[in-house]
Amino acid sequence: MANRFTSDLTWADVTPENVFMNRRAFMAGTAAMAVGGIGGSAAAATSPYSTDEEPNKWEEITQYNNFYEFGTGKGDPAAYAEALTTSPWAVEIDGMVEKPGTYSFEDIMSQMTVEERIYRFRCVEAWSMVIPWNGFELADLLNLAGVQDGAKYVGFETLMRPEEMWGQKRQFIPWPYREGLRLDEAMHPLSFIATGIYGKDIPNQNGAPLRLVVPWKYGFKSIKSIVRITLTDEQPVASWNQINPREYGFYSNVNPNVDHPRWSQASERRVGGGILAKRIPTLMFNGYEEEVASLYEGMDLAKEF
Ligand code: MTE
Secondary structure, three states: OOOOOOOOOOHHHHOOHHHHHHHHHHHHOOOOOOOOOHHHHHHHHOOOOOOOOOOOOHHHHHHOOOOHHHOOOOOHHHHHHHHOOOOOOEEEEEEOEOOOEEEEHHHHHHOOOOEEEEEEEEOOOOEEEEEEEEEEEHHHHHHHHOEOOOOOEEEEEEOOOOOOOHHHHOOOOOOOOEEEEEHHHHOOOOOEEEEEEOOEEOOHHHOOOOEEEOOOEOHHHOOOOEEEEEEEOOOOOOHHHHHOOOOOOOOOEOOOOOOEOOEOOOEEEEOOOOOOOOOEEOOHHHHOHHHHHHHHOOOOOOOOO
């Protein structure tokens, strides 16, 4: 059956399950000999942007979430996000684009090629995961609408629907949740729109039917359940930056050398490691330094954080 959230391509098509499982075994250091060479062929089956690290379990990825529209507890999104109606769904693409309009989710998916990206994901709260997303590059979506010369930023908005998102009945955040990127960040091939996880439809608590994933930035930049994308020449509002600019910069690039005013960002706790697991060092740009450092050349990253 066609999978609404991942187009007709499922995870199994993108990465055959046996290859994925062998790769996991390879990475775990077991059966590496028995499957000789599979590491190479498996690498060819996934994106060069994917990490070789062991992905988190489905249960971890889908039961430990931040989605304040459904409450502030880590288990709240899994408990309450089922209430969200995700079909029909459409994304308004407006501002400085050639073809502004309302793009239905089906229309978008029919024009995108879905692939798998296994990315590290680092929350500003200093926990992290490794998540096998399915989706497409944000640049492909922006190119669908055609970006006009002079556009410098991209703004994003989450759905506003308090009757289904009970957290929106409290003014905890000035709803709707908003985020933004500079255009060159948005056009970077790592910037991804996720529509699936482990080849399954992305669950509501993870931002169905489509959410942003910017792996070199703190997780709050990766806005969920997007209904509006606006191209502008002015820096757009970003919710956490709006609430507390001293603690949450517009860029919010993962940076172990710039601490949050209330805690260190030098290390992180990998979810699923257990309470006795050692914290691991946080990497510059969350390990994507080679790919993205050039975007910030000449900037003082301690000031423009
Ligand atoms: N998007 C919306 N609309 N609302 C939110 O509360 N939380 C952000 C981000 N996107 C959030 C959001 C934060 S703080 C994080 S860490 C990630 O989503 C969490 O993504 P995950 O639950 O899929 O791991």
